[in-house]
Amino acid sequence: MERIVVTGATSMIGSALIEECIRHDVEVYAVVRMSSGKLGRLPKSEKIHLVDGSLDRLQMLPEQIPEKCDTFYHIAWGNTGENRNRSAELQSRNISYTLKAVQAAQQLGCKRFIGAGSQAEYGPLDLDKISPDSPVNPTTPYGASKLASGYLASMLCHELGLECIWPRIFSVYGIHEKETTMIAAGLRKMLAGEQTEFTPAMQRWDYLYSKDAGRAYYLIGEKGKDGEIYCVGSGQARPLKDYILKMAELTGAPEPGIGARPYPKGAVMNLCADIESLNRDTGFVPEYTFEEGIKETIGWLKGQTTGDTE
Numbered sequence: 001m002e003r004i005v006v007t008g009a010t011s012m013i014g015s016a017l018i019e020e021c022i023r024h025d026v027e028v029y030a031v032v033r034m035s036s037g038k039l040g041r042l043p044k045s046e047k048i049h050l051v052d053g054s055l056d057r058l059q060m061l062p063e064q065i066p067e068k069c070d071t072f073y074h075i076a077w078g079n080t081g082e083n084r085n086r087s088a089e090l091q092s093r094n095i096s097y098t099l100k101a102v103q104a105a106q107q108l109g110c111k112r113f114i115g116a117g118s119q120a121e122y123g124p125l126d127l128d129k130i131s132p133d134s135p136v137n138p139t140t141p142y143g144a145s146k147l148a149s150g151y152l153a154s155m156l157c158h159e160l161g162l163e164c165i166w167p168r169i170f171s172v173y174g175i176h177e178k179e180t181t182m183i184a185a186g187l188r189k190m191l192a193g194e195q196t197e198f199t200p201a202m203q204r205w206d207y208l209y210s211k212d213a214g215r216a217y218y219l220i221g222e223k224g225k226d227g228e229i230y231c232v233g234s235g236q237a238r239p240l241k242d243y244i245l246k247m248a249e250l251t252g253a254p255e256p257g258i259g260a261r262p263y264p265k266g267a268v269m270n271l272c273a274d275i276e277s278l279n280r281d282t283g284f285v286p287e288y289t290f291e292e293g294i295k296e297t298i299g300w301l302k303g304q305t306t307g308d309t310e
Contacts, residue, residue, distance in 0.1 A: 001222055003070055004027070004073060005023065005031065006031065011076070012176040013075055013172060017214040029069065032053070033054060055076055062108055063078040070112065072112070072113050077092075079091055081180055084140075095152060097150050111224075112164075115149065116167065117229070119169065120142050130273060132229040134274075142178045164226065167217065170231060170233035198240075200244045204240075211296075223283065232278075250294055
């Protein structure tokens with residue numbers, strides 16, 4: 001890759017991807033809202049060009065970006081967060097946004113389109129590892145919209161002569177993570193000395209640090225194969241309880257309240273990514289242990305409270 005476009009540039013994975021690209025001297029057109037307070041998440045580099053845009057204006061990107069690009073990363077997604085499954089209609093809009101992103105990529109001269117799928121496309125599966133070929137049966141509007149977007153993006157890319165790769169992201173944590181997730185909310189409360197409450201936490205779970213996820217996305221752009229679906233995770237799973245206890249240990253928190261809350265209805269109890277094809281095609285291997293990633297995340301959170309970190 002020499003010159004790329006990234007939507008969702010200030011998201012956790014978008015910003016981690018861009019940092020990795022800058023380290024490899026790749027020029028980046030970062031699609032952002034210029035009024036956003038998140039612009040400081042991006043590294044300072046002459047290789048980064050900010051493009052003022054949003055999901056409902058993706059068709060304008062070919063007029064805003066003056067150079068031909070080779071790879072288009074579509075990471076932006078509307079209506080995310082804890083309320084993402086309250087409206088099937090709002091989620092379905094992302095399908096149209098994804099197809100507009102494919103059309104913009106083609107007009108910009110890109111040869112490759114890379115999306116941002118989700119483990120939610122599979123629905124609840126009780127498997128030791130979930131692979132790209134595992135059966136898909138989404139049970140939420142979010143998962144269904146991700147699945148439909150991936151299918152239709154692949155078809156449209158084929159029509160337009162673009163390569164298409166659809167990574168499915170499992171559980172990523174770390175810098176710039178949404179505050180409502182289990183790890184982000186739990187760490188904030190632990191650092192503030194507040195009581196935390198969790199389920200019995202016997203779910204078998206796979207966590208990947210954000211910097212590793214950014215590197216995986218970079219490698220997919222460099223070496224991924226056309227038409228592939230890649231599971232993006234660590235490839236290793238442990239009981240959720242182990243992660244929570246490690247968070248408490250590293251923050252110095254007292255009893256974390258494991259078992260204080262019941263499992264939610266329809267809770268996924270077994271989630272682990274099969275990253276064999278990702279490793280085979282791109283060479284990706286996670287570099288961070290969970291403890292190392294949590295230590296960096298804690299440092300970043302503490303920097304936020306002192307104003308040292310964006």
